[in-house]
Amino acid sequence: MSDYYWLTETQLELIKPYFPRSHGKPRVDDRRVISGIIHVIRNGLRWRDAPQVYGPHKTLYNRFVRCSRMGVFDRIFSGLVANSGEPDTVMIGDKGYDSDEFRDALNARKIKACIPPRSNRTVPRHYSKTLYKQRHKIENMFSKLKDWRRIATRYDRCPHTFMSAICIAATVIFWIHQ
Numbered sequence: 395m396s397d398y399y400w401l402t403e404t405q406l407e408l409i410k411p412y413f414p415r416s417h418g419k420p421r422v423d424d425r426r427v428i429s430g431i432i433h434v435i436r437n438g439l440r441w442r443d444a445p446q447v448y449g450p451h452k453t454l455y456n457r458f459v460r461c462s463r464m465g466v467f468d469r470i471f472s473g474l475v476a477n478s479g480e481p482d483t484v485m486i487g488d489k490g491y492d493s494d495e496f497r498d499a500l501n502a503r504k505i506k507a508c509i510p511p512r513s514n515r516t517v518p519r520h521y522s523k524t525l526y527k528q529r530h531k532i533e534n535m536f537s538k539l540k541d542w543r544r545i546a547t548r549y550d551r552c553p554h555t556f557m558s559a560i561c562i563a564a565t566v567i568f569w570i571h572q
Contacts (some may be wrong), residue, residue, distance in 0.1 A: 398447055399433040401425050405570040412470040414461075422453055430454045432566060435559045438543025462558035471561040474569040483525075485532050492519070538567050 406425050413424065421427075430448025434441060441455040448454060461467060484505075492512045497519075500507045508526055511519040540546040542563040550556040 398429075398445060399436060400429045401432070401570075408474070408570055409470045409565070412466060412473055414464060414466065422449060427454060427457050431458050432562060435544045435562055436542050438547055438549065458558070459555065462555045467558040467561040467565070471565045471569075474565060483528075485529055487532070488529065539563055
């Protein structure tokens with residue numbers, strides 16, 4: 395089966411600084427295990443269905459859960475994002491965020507809101523239609539995340555493992571893609 399996912403050495407070097415240091419017994423091959431974790435999450439597999447080329451499924455599962463609890467995958471994603479500098483624009487959504495309280499909170503932080511008004515708003519609000527049209531970038535991001543079956547079907551019920559799966563997917567898609 396040629397459908398296995400393998401991190402390159404360069405990709406592994408990007409994320410290796412965020413791994414916890416090994417205490418005592420050395421860890422099993424990071425490249426093999428992390429590649430296996432990515433393969434399971436991307437393809438929506440049960441842990442026991444992970445291909446044997448990645449090693450024992452119990453090792454993959456235990457490392458995923460342990461790193462998830464320690465926030466390793468969150469730190470990897472946050473660290474790579476922080477290294478890219480401050481974003482020019484932050485986009486979060488659509489008309490569902492149109493409330494006076496939300497707009498006031500953004501103004502208090504000196505953030506310019508670009509939220510289209512709801513149809514039932516009594517006092518019309520103005521927004522940049524040109525900037526709002528770029529919202530498709532958010533939809534594209536969610537579309538890419540939904541290609542990762544374990545995320546799209548919400549296999550992981552525990553909040554920290556689900557968030558870790560999202561961080562892994564986003565890291566691979568946006569920061570260390572091939």
